[in-house]
Amino acid sequence: MTQVDITSTTMDGMGPHGTKVGLLRVLGPAHVWALGVGIVLVGEYMGWNFAVGKGGAYAALIACWFAGILYSCVAMIDSEVTSTVASAGGQYTQAKHIIGPLMAFNVGLYLVFAYTMLEAANAITAGYLFSVVASMTGHADALDQRPFIILVIMFLAWLNYRGVLATLTFNLVITAIAFIAIIVLFVSTTGLVGSGIMEHAALFEGHELPYGWIGVLAAMHFGLWYYLGIEGTTQAAEEVRSPARALPFGTLAGIMTLLIAATLTWYVCSGVLPWEFLGDGVNGSVAPLFDTARLSGSIALVWLLGFGTLFATLASANGCINDASRAWFAMGRDKYLPGWFGAVHPKYRTPYRAIVFLVPIALIFALGAPLDQVITFSILSGLLGYTFMPLNIILFRRKWPLETIKRGYEHPFHPIPALTLLTLCAVTFFAVFLGYGTQLVAMIGFYIVVSLWFHFWRYRFVNRGAQFTMPWPKPRGY
Amino acid sequence: MAHYQPPKQGKASQLFDVVVLVVLTVGALFVPLWMGMAGAAKSVATPVANPTWEALGQNEAQSAKYEALGYTPETAHDLILARFDYSFSVTALLTMIAVILLYYFLILRFSEVEYREVISEKFGE
Numbered sequence: 001m002t003q004v005d006i007t008s009t010t011m012d013g014m015g016p017h018g019t020k021v022g023l024l025r026v027l028g029p030a031h032v033w034a035l036g037v038g039i040v041l042v043g044e045y046m047g048w049n050f051a052v053g054k055g056g057a058y059a060a061l062i063a064c065w066f067a068g069i070l071y072s073c074v075a076m077i078d079s080e081v082t083s084t085v086a087s088a089g090g091q092y093t094q095a096k097h098i099i100g101p102l103m104a105f106n107v108g109l110y111l112v113f114a115y116t117m118l119e120a121a122n123a124i125t126a127g128y129l130f131s132v133v134a135s136m137t138g139h140a141d142a143l144d145q146r147p148f149i150i151l152v153i154m155f156l157a158w159l160n161y162r163g164v165l166a167t168l169t170f171n172l173v174i175t176a177i178a179f180i181a182i183i184v185l186f187v188s189t190t191g192l193v194g195s196g197i198m199e200h201a202a203l204f205e206g207h208e209l210p211y212g213w214i215g216v217l218a219a220m221h222f223g224l225w226y227y228l229g230i231e232g233t234t235q236a237a238e239e240v241r242s243p244a245r246a247l248p249f250g251t252l253a254g255i256m257t258l259l260i261a262a263t264l265t266w267y268v269c270s271g272v273l274p275w276e277f278l279g280d281g282v283n284g285s286v287a288p289l290f291d292t293a294r295l296s297g298s299i300a301l302v303w304l305l306g307f308g309t310l311f312a313t314l315a316s317a318n319g320c321i322n323d324a325s326r327a328w329f330a331m332g333r334d335k336y337l338p339g340w341f342g343a344v345h346p347k348y349r350t351p352y353r354a355i356v357f358l359v360p361i362a363l364i365f366a367l368g369a370p371l372d373q374v375i376t377f378s379i380l381s382g383l384l385g386y387t388f389m390p391l392n393i394i395l396f397r398r399k400w401p402l403e404t405i406k407r408g409y410e411h412p413f414h415p416i417p418a419l420t421l422l423t424l425c426a427v428t429f430f431a432v433f434l435g436y437g438t439q440l441v442a443m444i445g446f447y448i449v450v451s452l453w454f455h456f457w458r459y460r461f462v463n464r465g466a467q468f469t470m471p472w473p474k475p476r477g478y
Numbered sequence: 479m480a481h482y483q484p485p486k487q488g489k490a491s492q493l494f495d496v497v498v499l500v501v502l503t504v505g506a507l508f509v510p511l512w513m514g515m516a517g518a519a520k521s522v523a524t525p526v527a528n529p530t531w532e533a534l535g536q537n538e539a540q541s542a543k544y545e546a547l548g549y550t551p552e553t554a555h556d557l558i559l560a561r562f563d564y565s566f567s568v569t570a571l572l573t574m575i576a577v578i579l580l581y582y583f584l585i586l587r588f589s590e591v592e593y594r595e596v597i598s599e600k601f602g603e
Contacts, residue, residue, distance in 0.1 A: 053520075054562065100589025101596065113503070202539035214564050274540045276558045277547060280520075284557055295546055335484065337499075338492035361500065369507060377507050387582075433574050434564050438510050444577050446506035448584065450499070455588045458495065464482045465599030478597045 026165045027240040032233050032250025034172035035319050037257050039118070039229035041178050042316035044258075044265040045309045046125045046281065047375050049288045051222035053279025054435065055215030057270040058208055060279075062216050063223025064266055066424060068259050071227040073421035074386055075255040076411035077393045079248035082234040083408030085470060090234030091385060091392070092327050096334070097470050098396050101462065103388065105336050105454045106447060110385040111235075111327040116358055117378035118229060119320035120366035122313040123149040124374065128286045129309055149366050152317060157359045160321045163348045164239055171318050174311035179261060181308030185289060186264045189272065189296055197296060198271035207275050220424075220431035225375060226262040228382050229316070230254050235323040244408025268292055282371055321355060321362075328354035335462045336454070376436050380443045383432070387425045390418035399475035481599060520560035534558045 051060040078091070087093045092111060096104035127145030134143040159167050190196050209215060233251040240246045269278055269288040272295050277284040285291045293305035329351030332341025345352040365374055394415060402410060411417060432440050487495075526533045529551040531541035536558065544554050 099586070100591075100593030102585050102592055103589040106585055199539050199543075202537065203543070205537055205540075206535060211562070211564060218562070218564060272543070273547075274536070274543050274558075276560075277544070277549075277554075280557055280560075291547070295543070335487075338487065338495055340489075340492055357496075361503070364504060365507065369511065373507065373511060391586075429574075429578060430571075433571065434566070435562050437566070437570060437574060439507075441574060441577055442506055442510045444581050446502055448581050450502055451581075451585055451588070453498065453502075455592075459592065461484050461487050463484055464595050468596055468600040474601045475597060478594065478601075 025239055025241050027168060027236055027246070028242075029240075029246040029249045029253075030172060031165075031168040032236055032240060032246050033253050033257070034168055034175050034315075035236055035322065036230045036233040036251055036254035037179070038168075038171040038175040038315035039115075039232050039319035039323070040227055040254070040258055040316070041175055041261060042118075042122055042125070042312040043225045043228060044182060044261050045178070045289050045312040046287050047121065047225040047371075048222060048262070048265070049269065049278050049285055050225070050281045050372060050375065051219040051279075052270070052275050053281070054211075054221060054431075055217075055219035056207060056210045057204060057266075057275045057278070059211070059216040059219035060223070060270070061263075061266050063219035064226050064262050066220060066427075067223035067226055068255075068262065070224070070386065070421060070424040070428070071230055071255055071258070073417040073424075074231055074389060075251050076417050077389050077421070078231050078234055079251050079409045080407050080411045081393060081396055082237055082247045082251070083244045084405055084472075085234075085237060087238050087330070087469065090237065090323070090327065091231065091388070092330055093237075094234075094392055094396075095388065096467055097472070098392055098399065099388075101336070101459060101467065102451055102455055105331070105458075106451060107385060107388055108327050108331045108336065109447070109450065110381045110388075111232075112324045112358070114378050114381035114385065115229070115232065115320040115324035115327075116362050117365060117374050117381065119153065119317045119324070119362045120369075121371060121374045121378065122317035122320070123152045123362070123366040124371050125287060126152045126310060126313045126317075129290070129306065129313070132287075132290075133306060146367060150363060152314065153359060153362050153366065156314065156318045156321055157355055159318065160325065160355050161345070161348065161350060161352050163350060164236075164322065167318060167322060168236075171315045175315045178308045178312040178315065179257065181304050181311075182261055182264055182268075182289065185293060185296075185301060185305055186268050188298065188301060189268055189292070198267075200271045203271065203274055210275070214434070217427065218431050218434040220428045221379065221434070221436065222375070223431075224379050224382060224428060226265075227255070227258050228379060229319070229323075230258060231382075231385070232319060232323040235326040238326075248409035265289060272296070286371070321358070324358050325351050325354040328358060334467055336458065339461075373439070376432070376439050377443070380432060380440060383425060383428055384443075384447070386421060390415075390422040390425075393418050399477065400472060401476070404473055404476075482595070520562055522556055522559045523561065524559075526555065526559065529555045 051063050081094045085094050092104050092108035095107040127149040130148045131143040131145050187193050190198055233247060237243050269292050272292045273285060278288055287309045290305045290309045293301040328341055331337040332339055341354050343353050397414060531551055534551055
C-alpha cells in the first residue's frame with residue numbers, strides 16, 4: 001500500500017503544498033503535446049542539418065536515431081517524475097525536491113538558457129525566411145532581417161503575457177499545420193503520389209561517410225537538435241488540469257510524433273539536397289525542408305513549406321518563452337533569484353515579470369551571434385540537463401521507492417533507461433568537444449562560477465524547509 | 479534544527495544580483511566569440527584553381543542540384559571543399575573530462591549539504 005497517492009481524486013491537480021502563488025489550471029493533454037512538439041518541431045525545419053555538416057548524411061541519420069533513443073529515455077524518466085511533481089519549473093522543481101538546492105539552481109539555468117537560445121535561433125530563422133520571401137517576390141536589395149527578429153520576439157512575448165490558454169491553443173493550431181506540411185512534402189516528393197524526385201544513391205555517391213566513423217560521433221552534437229525541448233512539457237505541470245495523466249500522455253505522444261517527423265525529414269532532404277549544401281546551415285541550407293520544396297518544382301509546396309517553416313519557428317519560440325519564463329518565475333518564487341520575479345499578473349495569472357525580463361536577453365543573442373553558436377549554446381544547456389536526469393531518477397527511486405509514492409506513470413526497465421541516457425550524454429559531450437570544445441569549457445566554467453555565487457551568496461536569502469513543497473513523506477536515508 | 483530566517487533583500491541588492499547573472503551569461507557566449515576562440519571554423523585544406531564540378535568531386539546528379547540551387551563551380555567551391563578539423567590532443571580531451579567531473583562533483587557535494595538542512599527543517603528534527 002502506498003503512503004501517498006498523487007494520482008488520487010483529492011490530490012490530482014493540486015498545487016505545491018504551502019505555495020501562496022499559483023498559476024491558472026486550464027490545460028489538457030493536447031496542449032501538453034502541442035507545447036512539447038511545438039517547441040521541437042522547428043528542429044526538423046532548421047538546425048538538424050548541421051549534423052550532416054559534421055559527419056555526412058548517413059552520420060546524421062545514425063545521430064537521429066541514437067538521439068531518438070536518448071530522448072525516449074528522457075521522456076520516460078521525465079514522465080515518471082513529473083507525474084508526481086505538479087508544480088511550475090519542471091526539472092528545476094524535481095531537482096529541488098530530489099537532489100538539492102544548488103542542483104536545482106543549475107537545472108533552472110539550464111532550462112532558461114536552453115529555451116532562450118532556442119527562441120533566439122527561431123527568431124533568426126524567421127528573419128531569414130522573411131528575407132527569402134522578399135527576394136522571391138521581387139525585392140531587389142538584401143532585406144534587413146533585424147526588424148523581423150525583434151517583431152517576432154516582441155509579439156510572442158506579448159501573447160505569453162496575455163495568457164497561457166490562448167498561447168498554447170495558438171501553438172496547437174500552428175504546430176499541427178507545420179507537422180502536416182512535412183507529411184505532404186514526403187508524400188509529394190517520394191513517389192507515393194505522382195513521380196518521386198528522391199536521388200539518395202546518386203547524391204551519396206563518393207560521400208557516404210566523408211569524415212569516417214569519427215564523423216558519426218561528431219554528428220551526435222547536432223543530432224540532439226531533432227528533439228531538443230521535448231522535456232519542456234513538464235513546465236506546464238502547474239497549469240494542467242490533471243498532471244498525473246496529462247503530462248505522461250502528452251510527453252510520450254510527443255516523442256513518438258517527433259521520431260516520425262525526424263526520420264521523414266532526413267529522408268526527404270537528403271534525397272534532394274547535396275550533403276555539403278545541406279550540412280552548412282549558415283552559408284548553405286538555413287531551412288532545409290523549405291529548400292527541398294524549392295527544388296521540387298511545385299509552387300504550392302514552396303508556399304506550404306514556407307508557411308510550415310514560419311509556423312514551426314513561431315510555435316517553438318512561443319513555447320520557449322512559455323517554458324523559460326516558468327523556470328525563471330519558479331526560481332524567483334523560491335528566492336533562488338530576486339523575489340521580484342516570482343510575481344503573477346493580477347489579471348492574466350501569468351509570470352509576467354519573468355516574461356518581460358527575458359525579452360532583451362533573447363534579443364541580445366538573436367541579433368548578436370551566429371546561428372550555429374546560438375544553437376550550440378542551447379544544446380549544451382540541454383545536454384547538461386539530460387545528464388542530470390539519470391542521477392535524478394536513480395535518487396528518486398532510492399529516496400522514495402515505488403511503494404512510498406504512487407506515480408501517475410512508472411517507467412519500465414529501471415535503471416536501464418537511466419544508464420543508457422548517461423552513456424549517450426557522455427558520447428554527446430565528446431561530439432560537442434569535436435569542433436566546439438572552447439564553447440563547452442566556457443559554458444562549464446560559467447556554471448561553476450554561478451554555482452559558487454549561488455552557494456556562497458545567493459542561498460542566504462532562501463527559506464530552507466519551505467522549499468520542499470510536495471506532499472511527500474520524508475526521503476529514505478535522511 | 480532551528481528554523482532559519484533568511485535576511486530580507488533590498489531592491490538595490492536584487493538589481494545587483496540580476497546584473498551579475500546577465501553579465502556572466504552574455505560573457506559565457508560572447509567572450510569566446512570576441513576572442514576568436516569559438517570553434518567549428520571549417521577551412522579548405524587544398525583549394526582547386528579553375529574549379530569544375532568534376533574537380534570538386536561532384537557527379538552529374540550532384541552538380542545538377544547545385545546548378546538548380548543557383549551555384550556555379552566557382553561560387554560552390556568553398557561550400558563543397560570546406561571541412562572540420564577533428565584532430566585533437568589527449569591533454570585537451572582529459573582537461574574537458576576533468577572540468578565536467580569537477581563541475582558535477584562540486585554541485586552534488588554542495589547540494590547534499592544544503593539538502594540535508596532542507597529535510598531537517600521540513601521534517602522537524
